Amino acid sequence: MTTAVAAPFRFFSLQVVRTRRLGPSLVRVTFAGADLAYFHSDGRDQSLSLFIPAEGRTEPAVPVELGDGWWQVWRELPDDVRAVMRSYTLRELRRDPDEIDIDFVLHGVEPGASPTLGSARAGGPPSPAGPASRWASRAAAGDRVILLGPAVADNRAIRFRPPEDTDLVLVWGDETAVPAATAILESLPAGTRVRAWLEVPRAGDIQDVATRADAEINWVVGDTAEAAIRGARLPAGERPYVWIAGESGRVKELRRHFVGERGVDRRRVTFVGYWRQGLTEEQLREAGE
Template sequence: MTTAVAAPFRFFSLQVARTRRLGPSLVRVSFAGEDLRHFFSDGYDQSLSLFLPHPGQSEPRVCHELGDGWWQAWRELPDDVRAVMRSYTLRSVRRDALGRTTGIDVDFVLHGVGPGACAPAGPASRWASRATPGDRVVLLGPAIADNRAIRFRAPQDTDLVLLWGDETALPAISSILESLPAGLPVRAWLEVHDAGTVQDLATPADAEITWLVRGERAADGADGAECSPMALGALRDARLPLARRPYVWIAGESGCVKHLRRHFVGERGIDRRRVTFVGYWRQGLTEEQLRERA
């Protein structure tokens, strides 16, 4: 198979190297492949598009020509043939002594997998829960290190970083924390479904990390229009360090993200130009439905 390069992104043909459970609803999948020698990223919240095969397929079906028509060509494939596409965040990258990428990690939240699940699992959760070494995937990712799929852009004069995310933002926040300079004041809030997802997160920054475990409680509003009272309550009650030039990064369910942005801008008075907010998903909609509405 040939892969076409079109800076700043390209397709990568990869295979699963290993998997590791990080908690009841989280699994880390490590990928390898010769194509990764062309993979470059500065990390942070690097976004990736992952193409997965349907059950019974040995590899995902994708048009590998990165021209203007690749998206339409993929969409025109039959539903039971067309590869499942989902967006994920790069968790970590491994390089050899020459700086070439040899492997990457992606963390999957296992929605609807396991006993007691209140909703059916989606295709990506099912795939990740059963992934084994050698399974093949296709990745649309960065061919240059500094690319537009990195959203975390703290200005040079930032004197306080504020982070909030749900489970889907945990890989990005973990990577961001690892990249921050020593001594920089950071306050982070992570809202997760169960206590088994709580992790020790490493950072050289002066970080205070708060885990919010909601259990079976879901965000208010079936359409995602309301935010979790737990999230808003924790942020409103927080006493933040004095700062003249804070930077805010928020990611997760799109309705909640918008509410939290309004809190930071309207209630905290933070310059909206210093607030990055990313809706990773929307309550009640699949990724295909979200893309169709974009």
């Protein structure tokens, strides 16, 4: 497969080497491949586009080259052929051997159950598992994917960029942002003051985070972290940097809270909507969001 570079991004042909369940709702998939020699990223919330095979296929169908118009070429492939694209963040990049980890939230997949059945959240009716959750729940060594990722270490798909004078880092993320948030926490240097609120669906999804930072990490089961943030007493007179990621509606509400109610300079707030309640990624892309 030809992988022409459209700097700073390119296609990477990869395969699964192993998987590890992190909790009832989370699975880590490790990928390898010769192409990873050209994968470079200095970011801890590096965004990626993952292409998995269409249902019933073993190879993801994507355009041969990443050039102008590749998106339209991909969209025009038949529905039963076109690879499924989903957005994720890089959990970790390792060398010798070259490997990357991506953590998947298993929306609609109960532990030990069929990934087609779905699960309920907060007592609601079962929701069917999406194609990426189904794929991740049964991923096995040798499964092939295509990744659209960075060939340049510093690129526009890295969002966590605290100003040099930051003396307090504030982090919020729902389960879709936990991989990026925990990678950020692990990367921070000793002495960095951090307060983080991380939401997960179940208590078994809480993770140990090895960080050198002076970090207070609040794990919240369910979707009540927003209330905890609003009620939290934060040090006065600081130069904070805020990173918020997850469901886009809640992300916007928290941005309003920090800027409008806490008085944080909007230039010191990074907010990223990873998904929107009630919409698929295809619907979001069609809407231009």
